[in-house]
Amino acid sequence: xxxxxxxxxxxxxxxxxxxxxxxxxxxxxxxxxxxxxxxxxxxxxxxxxxxxxxxxxxxxxxxxxxxxxxxxxxxxxxxxxxxxxxxxxxxxxxxxxxxxxxxxxxxxxxxxxxxxxxxxxxxxxxxxxxxxxxxxxxxxxxxxxxxxxxxxxxxxxxxxxxxxxxxxxxxxxxxxxxxxxxxxxxxxxxxxxxxxxxxxxxxxxxxxxxxxxxxxxxxxxxxxxxxxxxxxxxxxxxxxxxxxxxxxxx
Amino acid sequence: xxxxxxxxxxxxxxxxxxxxxxxxxxxxxxxxxxxxxxxxxxxxxxxxxxxxxxxxxxxxxxxxxxxxxxxxxxxxxxxxxxxxxxxxxxxxxxxxxxxxxxxxxxxxxxxxxxxxxxxxxxxxxxxxxxxxxxxxxxxxxxxxxxxxxxxxxxxxxxxxxxxxxxxxxxxxxxxxxxxxxxxxxxxxxxxxxxxxxxxxxxxxxxxxxxxxxxxxxxxxxxxxxxxxxxxxxxxxxxxxxxxxxxxxxxxxxxxxxxxxxxxxxxxxxxxxxxxxxxxxxxxxxxxxxxxxxxxxxxxxxxxxxxxxxxxxxxxxxxxxxxxxxxxxxxxxxxxxxxxxxxxxxxxxxxxxxxxxxxxxxxxxxxxxxxxxxxxxxxxxxxxxxxxxxxxxxxxxxxxxxxxxxxxxxxxxxxxxxxxxxxxxxxxxxxxxxxxxxxxxxxxxxxxxxxxxxxxxxxxxxxxxxx
Numbered sequence: 221x222x223x224x225x226x227x228x229x230x231x232x233x234x235x236x237x238x239x240x241x242x243x244x245x246x247x248x249x250x251x252x253x254x255x256x257x258x259x260x261x262x263x264x265x266x267x268x269x270x271x272x273x274x275x276x277x278x279x280x281x282x283x284x285x286x287x288x289x290x291x292x293x294x295x296x297x298x299x300x301x302x303x304x305x306x307x308x309x310x311x312x313x314x315x316x317x318x319x320x321x322x323x324x325x326x327x328x329x330x331x332x333x334x335x336x337x338x339x340x341x342x343x344x345x346x347x348x349x350x351x352x353x354x355x356x357x358x359x360x361x362x363x364x365x366x367x368x369x370x371x372x373x374x375x376x377x378x379x380x381x382x383x384x385x386x387x388x389x390x391x392x393x394x395x396x397x398x399x400x401x402x403x404x405x406x407x408x409x410x411x412x413x414x415x416x417x418x419x420x421x422x423x424x425x426x427x428x429x430x431x432x433x434x435x436x437x438x439x440x441x442x443x444x445x446x447x448x449x450x451x452x453x454x455x456x457x458x459x460x461x462x463x464x465x466x467x468x469x470x
Numbered sequence: 471x472x473x474x475x476x477x478x479x480x481x482x483x484x485x486x487x488x489x490x491x492x493x494x495x496x497x498x499x500x501x502x503x504x505x506x507x508x509x510x511x512x513x514x515x516x517x518x519x520x521x522x523x524x525x526x527x528x529x530x531x532x533x534x535x536x537x538x539x540x541x542x543x544x545x546x547x548x549x550x551x552x553x554x555x556x557x558x559x560x561x562x563x564x565x566x567x568x569x570x571x572x573x574x575x576x577x578x579x580x581x582x583x584x585x586x587x588x589x590x591x592x593x594x595x596x597x598x599x600x601x602x603x604x605x606x607x608x609x610x611x612x613x614x615x616x617x618x619x620x621x622x623x624x625x626x627x628x629x630x631x632x633x634x635x636x637x638x639x640x641x642x643x644x645x646x647x648x649x650x651x652x653x654x655x656x657x658x659x660x661x662x663x664x665x666x667x668x669x670x671x672x673x674x675x676x677x678x679x680x681x682x683x684x685x686x687x688x689x690x691x692x693x694x695x696x697x698x699x700x701x702x703x704x705x706x707x708x709x710x711x712x713x714x715x716x717x718x719x720x721x722x723x724x725x726x727x728x729x730x731x732x733x734x735x736x737x738x739x740x741x742x743x744x745x746x747x748x749x750x751x752x753x754x755x756x757x758x759x760x761x762x763x764x765x766x767x768x769x770x771x772x773x774x775x776x777x778x779x780x781x782x783x784x785x786x787x788x789x790x791x792x793x794x795x796x797x798x799x800x801x802x803x804x805x806x807x808x809x810x811x812x813x814x815x816x817x818x819x820x821x822x823x824x825x826x827x828x829x830x831x832x833x834x835x836x837x838x839x840x841x842x843x844x845x846x847x848x849x850x851x852x853x854x855x856x857x858x859x860x861x862x863x864x865x866x867x868x869x870x871x872x873x874x875x876x877x878x879x880x881x882x883x884x885x886x887x888x889x890x891x892x893x894x895x896x897x898x899x900x901x902x903x904x905x906x907x908x909x910x911x912x913x914x915x916x917x918x919x920x921x922x923x924x925x926x927x928x929x930x931x932x933x934x935x936x
Binding site for chain 2: 269272273274275276295296297299300301305306308311312314315316317322323325326329330364365381385
C-alpha cells in the first residue's frame with residue numbers, strides 16, 4: 221500500500237529467546253498520528269526498536285511494509301534511506317563526533333541518487349531555524365553528538381534531527397519523558413509546524429503529550445499485544461482508569 | 471620471512487611504488503665495509519666515520535630488546551643499508567623528476583601545502599633530493615636542510631650536538647641508525663627566532679628490502695619557536711622492511727618545539743624509532759605522534775625535562791589492524807624542579823590487531839613541585855583485537871603530583887544502531903565513532919593532516935566491517 225506503514229502480525233523476541241511482541245498489527249497512513257500507550261514492560265519500546273531493525277531483537281514472524289515495500293529484513297540504514305525515522309527514548313552519546321557534521325552527513329546520505337546534496341550554508345540555515353524553534357540555548361553545531369546534553373536537550377535534539385531528515389514515517393519513543401512543560405510545548409509546536417504529510421507513531425507512557433499533539437488513533441499495547449484501539453478519547457479514558465483493566469482482560 | 475604474498479589488501483590506496491633509479495647501492499647486509507662505503511660515498515669527515523664504526527660495534531654487541539613487540543622476523547642480513555636515487559641535488563621544484571612528483575601526487579599532498587613546497591625537504595629513498603629553503607628563514611638564520619648536507623656545510627654545529635641526546639648505546643636500533651644513518655632533517659633555529667610556517671618533510675621508502683635510517687637533529691636556541699612536521703606513507707612490498715630512525719631535539723631555555731608525525735608505513739615495515747627531546751629551563755617540548763601503518767611499531771617519544779619549569783607533552787595515536795602490533799606511548803623524565811608533563815595516548819585496534827601503551831614517568835630526587843598526568847584510552851572494534859597497558863612510574867621525590875587514567879572501550883552496539891538508524895552504513899558509522907574517539911589528538915594536527923587522517927581511517931574501515 222502506498223503512503224502507508226503497514227505492520228502485520230509482528231512477533232518479536234530478544235536474542236536470548238524472550239518473547240516480547242506477539243502479533244502486533246497496525247497501519248499508519250501519511251498524515252495520521254497514531255499514539256501507542258501502555259504500561260511499562262508492555263513492549264512499546266521493543267516495537268519501536270524492532271521496526272527500525274535493532275540487532276538485539278529478532279522478528280520471528282510477520283512483516284513490516286513501507287509504501288508497499290517489505291522492509292522487514294533490511295538493515296537500519298536501508299530503512300532510514302527509505303524514509304523511516306526513529307526518535308530514541310535514550311539517545312546515545314558519541315564522543316568527538318560533531319552534531320552538525322553528523323547530521324549533514326546523515327541528511328546527504330538519505331538523499332536519493334540524483335538529488336542535490338545539501339550545501340553547508342543551506343544546512344546551517346535550516347539547522348539554526350529549527351534549533352531556535354526548539355529553544356536550544358547553546359550553539360548545537362559546535363557540540364559533540366548528544367555528549368553532555370541534558371535530558372531535555374537530548375530529546376529536543378532527536379526532534380531536531382527528525383525535522384531536518386524529512387522522514388516519511390517517524391516513530392518517536394517517549395519523546396516526552398523527562399521534559400518540563402515548556403520543552404514539551406516546543407517539541408509539540410515543532411512537530412505541528414512540519415509542513416508536509418508524514419505518518420507519526422507516537423509512543424508514550426502518559427497522556428500528557430497528547431494534550432499538545434492530538435492523535436487520530438490511540439492503541440493500547442499490553443503484554444506484546446494491541447488490546448484496544450480507538451480515537452483520542454481512549455487516551456482520556458486511560459488517564460482516568462489506568463491500564464489495569466486491559467491487562468486483566470488478557 | 472620469505473612470504474611473497476602481498477600482506478596488504480588491494481584497497482591500501484597509499485601502496486604503490488615507482489621504478490627505482492639508484493646511483494649507488496651497498497650490498498645486502500651489514501659489515502664494517504658497508505659502513506665505510508657509506509661514509510666514503512658521502513665524503514664525510516673522519517670523526518663521523520669513527521662514530522659510525524663505534525656504533526656498529528655497539529649494534530653488534532647489543533641484544534634485541536627482550537620486552538615489547540616481537541622482532542624475530544627482522545633479518546638484518548637481508549637489508550640494503552644504503553641506496554642513493556640520484557647523485558644530483560635540486561634547488562628548484564621544476565628540476566624535480568616527474569617520477570618523484572607523481573609519487574607525491576599519489577600520496578595526496580594537499581594543494582594547500584603545495585604553495586609551501588618551496589620550503590619542503592622531501593626525502594625520496596634515502597636521500598633528500600629536493601631542498602629549497604625559504605628566503606625569509608635564511609635571512610633569519612634558520613637552517614633547514616637534510617642532515618647529510620648539514621654535515622658538509624655546518625660540521626661544527628652537527629659535531630657539537632650529534633648523538634648527544636640519543637647516544638648510540640641507548641638501544642640496539644639507535645646504534646644501528648648511528649652506524650648507517652642517511653638523510654633526515656637538520657633544523658637550527660637561532661636565539662629568539664619564531665618560525666611561523668611549520669617546516670615539513672616527507673619520507674618514503676621506495677626500494678624493495680631497503681631500510682631507512684634517517685637521522686633528524688633539531689636545535690632550538692633560547693626563546694625560539696619551531697613546528698616541524700613529518701608525514702610518510704610507504705609502498706607495498708612483499709619482503710620486510712626496516713625503518714629505524716633517530717630524532718634528537720634540543721629545546722633551549724624558554725624555547726618551544728613541536729614535532730608532529732603521522733606515519734603510515736605499509737604493513738610489512740618494522741618501524742623502530744627513538745625520539746627524544748632535552749628541554750631546558752622554561753622550555754616546552756611537544757610530540758604529536760600518529761602511527762597508522764607498519765607491521766610492528768615500537769616508539770616512545772620522550773621528553774627529558776632538564777631545566778626548572780620545563781614542560782613536555784606527548785600525544786600518541788596508534789591504529790592497529792590485522793597482523794599489526796603498535797607498541798607505542800611516551801616517556802617523561804623529570805630532572806628539575808617545577809617541571810610538568812602530560813602524556814595522552816589513544817589507540818584503536820581492529821581485525822585482530824594489537825595496540826600496547828607503554829609509558830614511563832620518572833621524577834628524580836630534587837624535582838620538587840613537578841607534575842605529570844598520563845591518560846591512555848583504547849578502543850577495540852571487535853573481540854579478536856587486543857589492547858594492553860604497560861605504565862611505569864618511578865618517583866624519587868615526595869613533593870610531586872602524579873595522575874594516571876586509563877580506559878578500554880568497545881564500539882557499542884547501541885552507538886552503531888543509533889548512527890545506522892540515521893541512514894549511515896555500518897562502515898560509515900564505525901568510521902565516525904573511531905574518528906570521534908581520536909578527535910582530541912586530531913584537533914592538534916594541521917588541518918590538511920587531520921583531513922588526511924580522517925580519510926585514512928574511513929578507508930581502513932572499508933571491508934573490515936559489515
